[in-house]
Ligand SMILES: [Zn+2]
């Protein structure tokens with residue numbers, strides 16, 4: 001295992017109790033995490049849970065309305081946004097896309113296109129690319145800048161299962177080669193990239209956090225995913241001590257219902273967001289199908305994977 | 311130097327076309343034609359104010375267009391400005407307020423048609439200096455702002471995340487638009503400035519393989535349209551602005567004709583995608 005982490009070094013980015021408010025509503029609150037060199041952090045959560053908002057706050061596109069975000073001075077970011085529609089009136093080849101935000105040497109462009117496997121598309125117009133090719137072009141653009149921090153907002157959207165595995169393998173090799181930190185956003189609540197160091201589960205706040213379970217040793221997952229995918233993917237088990245009700249309120253384990261949920265709102269035993277405490281009492285974990293918690297729907301989720309693969 | 315009125319018009323018109331080419335590209339890439347139209351129509355308000363307070367004409371048009379564009383930006387940022395309808399309302403309101411104000415000022419006689427549609431006879435040597443001086447300034451600014459402007463056209467958040475300042479670039483872009491409107495008013499007229507911005511750029515799209523080539527081509531095509539339009543205007547005694555727009559439109563239609571080029575593009579697409587299908 002490669003070790004890029006240096007305990008004496010400050011993290012690339014650090015969020016402390018960060019919250020972003022828009023139109024009188026908190027999009028996300030109380031987010032805390034850090035990303036160091038070589039570390040992969042995956043943000044998961046349902047649609048509208050504040051994943052993109054959190055990522056944008058981390059890289060400084062959005063200013064937090066509470067708490068603070070600290071970035072290493074001179075931090076070089078490579079960003080792959082979630083939605084990127086390039087107007088057809090703009091003539092833009094893959095090659096030209098590479099130098100969109102800063103100049104690069106011809107060799108750097110070539111290397112990035114080679115490592116993402118789209119060197120043959122250098123002169124193609126971006127509007128003519130397929131979904132997967134375009135994602136690779138965006139990824140190539142982001143890594144060609146040799147960033148300290150790579151931020152990928154749902155990089156596997158619109159990509160089929162084998163394409164997803166290939167992209168995750170590529171992201172892993174980028175991390176291994178460059179040692180950059182990676183912030184990955186995924187809407188898949190249960191299956192994450194195996195190399196992920198920390199999973200942050202969001203739903204307007206941090207619901208739970210932890211490390212994914214590597215599944216490559218488990219024969220049943222091997223059967224479900226296939227051996228290559230089982231090395232790339234891992235399963236994340238949620239650990240929630242509260243439930244999100246359909247109306248947006250939060251049902252706590254002690255039976256109380258509140259408008260918002262904070263670690264220190266008095267309804268949580270122990271540290272709200274910490275995962276995997278030995279003394280964690282699972283009996284008070286309230287499940288429902290929308291809670292985003294993996295305990296109930298994991299198998300169903302895996303079933304979906306299976307059908308996607310076929 | 312240019313003692314013939316027609317030579318003056320030609321020199322000023324070509325200078326203007328070269329200036330607006332790259333700006334026009336950004337207007338179509340950013341889908342801002344309506345926005346530009348609203349700014350241009352507010353120019354008549356500037357004309358009225360300059361007459362009312364006896365100010366320099368171009369300066370007051372520039373200031374009014376700049377203020378209107380900043381107000382539009384502000385409205386847009388607050389999410390209040392979401393529909394074409396609202397821009398359409400503002401665009402024609404600005405024009406109408408200008409027209410009403412001018413009508414109220416019975417003590418001045420102004421050539422309204424000249425302001426609305428352009429007037430080649432009115433181009434003086436001082437105007438030529440302004441067009442070329444202002445044009446060179448605009449072009450230098452565009453070259454300087456090129457990367458942040460282009461990157462934020464593709465995605466403002468991407469530009470900001472990677473250390474460019476899209477907000478600032480956009481602000482400067484608006485000021486450049488206001489400057490171009492002030493310069494262009496005399497030659498193509500308030501109603502047709504947007505056409506001179508977008509038609510040559512749209513024509514250039516077909517032949518361009520990069521944003522930079524498209525910007526240069528838009529300038530060249532605009533200069534051709536101005537030349538053709540002014541000759542037509544002289545020959546048929548038509549107003550200069552509409553004649554230039556008709557010539558630009560003619561070039562655009564010509565660019566749509568399939569003469570070999572389309573086949574080339576399709577072959578290129580097939581060869582780049584061939585390996586995948
Ligand atoms: Zn929660």
Ligand SMILES: [Zn+2]
Nearest residue numbers: 201207208238
């Ligand atoms: Zn969770």
Ligand SMILES: [Zn+2]
Nearest residue numbers: 261262265267
């Ligand atoms: Zn709570």
